Amino acid sequence: MSSIDQAISIKYNNLVYELKATGHDIITLSLGEAFFDIPAPDFSGFDVAELHHYSHSRGVPELRRRLAKYYEDRFGPSVDPDQEMIITAGSKAAIYMTLLAVLEPGDEVIMTEPFWLSYPAHVRLCRGEPVMVAHQESLFDLERHITARTRVIIINNPNNPTGKVYTAAELDHLHALATRHGLLLLVDEAYNEFVAPGTAFVSAAVGDPERLHTVTVNSMSKNFGISGWRIGYLIAHRRIVDEVLKLNQHLVTCAPTILAGYLAGHFDELISRTRPQIQQAVAMRDTAAGWLADAGIETLPGEATFYLFGSLGESSLNSDAFATRLLRERGVCVVPGIAYGESCDRHIRISVGTESPERTRRGIAAIRSLIDAT
Numbered sequence: 001m002s003s004i005d006q007a008i009s010i011k012y013n014n015l016v017y018e019l020k021a022t023g024h025d026i027i028t029l030s031l032g033e034a035f036f037d038i039p040a041p042d043f044s045g046f047d048v049a050e051l052h053h054y055s056h057s058r059g060v061p062e063l064r065r066r067l068a069k070y071y072e073d074r075f076g077p078s079v080d081p082d083q084e085m086i087i088t089a090g091s092k093a094a095i096y097m098t099l100l101a102v103l104e105p106g107d108e109v110i111m112t113e114p115f116w117l118s119y120p121a122h123v124r125l126c127r128g129e130p131v132m133v134a135h136q137e138s139l140f141d142l143e144r145h146i147t148a149r150t151r152v153i154i155i156n157n158p159n160n161p162t163g164k165v166y167t168a169a170e171l172d173h174l175h176a177l178a179t180r181h182g183l184l185l186l187v188d189e190a191y192n193e194f195v196a197p198g199t200a201f202v203s204a205a206v207g208d209p210e211r212l213h214t215v216t217v218n219s220m221s222k223n224f225g226i227s228g229w230r231i232g233y234l235i236a237h238r239r240i241v242d243e244v245l246k247l248n249q250h251l252v253t254c255a256p257t258i259l260a261g262y263l264a265g266h267f268d269e270l271i272s273r274t275r276p277q278i279q280q281a282v283a284m285r286d287t288a289a290g291w292l293a294d295a296g297i298e299t300l301p302g303e304a305t306f307y308l309f310g311s312l313g314e315s316s317l318n319s320d321a322f323a324t325r326l327l328r329e330r331g332v333c334v335v336p337g338i339a340y341g342e343s344c345d346r347h348i349r350i351s352v353g354t355e356s357p358e359r360t361r362r363g364i365a366a367i368r369s370l371i372d373a374t
């Protein structure tokens with residue numbers, strides 16, 4: 001455990017909860033989600049007595065079927081919900097259990113910075129070695145990081161924290177690398193709905209319809225605005241699903257049955273309720289990108305999610321010191337870029353998913369003034 005730190009974003013958000021509890025007004029640009037207006041669950045019409053208990057350890061069958069149909073309708077390749085899918089307690093669990101299932105001690109996992117901050121921790125917990133590739137490097141040069149110990153390439157598409165959406169050519173390249181070197185491509189698609197109109201999102205499942213080398217992970221947390229329900233899932237070849245299933249059985253038994261059951265029954269309703277709100281969040285990202293540009297704060301390129309990865313420009317502070325002072329002195333919380341890799345210590349992650357436009361704008365002004373002051 002000495003090689004694992006607290007998740008930096010969650011550490012900062014815990015601070016926000018504590019400060020708010022003592023009466024501080026914090027402009028919170030640090031949460032890893034967008035808040036939606038969603039009706040409270042109404043369980044009338046459900047056999048709640050059944051939903052109070054464990055479900056099949058692959059997850060509630062009706063939800064698996066609905067999710068398989070969602071992937072098929074949205075992206076094309078068919079998914080067998082009984083053999084090629086597991087519903088997990090959040091997608092974090094799906095990523096960790098996949099790594100636990102495939103890594104031997106010392107195996108290397110390549111991740112490109114900025115990566116989602118739990119990937120290196122998950123790899124280390126499996127006694128693997130994270131191989132972190134600086135964000136200035138082209139994806140098309142990734143091959144030079146592959147060694148005899150490389151087992152997995154993990155990417156996050158769309159990317160948290162930049163909002164980058166991988167192009168079909170980039171995904172083809174990754175599939176080709178995985179095939180050529182016998183690697184697993186682990187693709188985390190937790191934000192797949194948060195893509196601006198006009199930008200093409202390609203699921204990794206498309207490039208490997210037989211799932212020979214691809215594990216696709218997704219989550220209800222962001223796409224349905226229900227992060228507290230803890231429902232994620234993975235789609236993989238049954239040889240991997242069967243291994244993950246053993247881990248799921250021993251670690252958590254199954255994802256929360258009552259919520260999975262509810263979701264299966266209300267899937268379409270939630271989609272129609274959340275889709276317009278997702279488009280609003282994506283539009284807000286665009287607007288906030290304009291405000292940052294007007295303030296002279298550069299962002300790394302991206303066209304999805306509700307995150308912006310802003311440069312600290314002339315500030316002499318590292319990202320952790322900057323975020324700490326921004327919170328303590330100006331009451332604005334962001335996540336320091338160092339959470340997403342060494343090459344990102346000159347950046348901060350700004351989430352525009354939870355605050356009003358007016359408060360987001362005030363937060364950006366505070367960032368600008370702290371850059372100027374430091």
Ligand code: PLP
Nearest residue numbers: 032090091092116160219221232
């Ligand atoms: N993947 C990415 C890229 C994320 O940003 C997050 C949460 O912040 C997750 C996975 C985990 O989501 P959950 O475990 O809630 O499904």
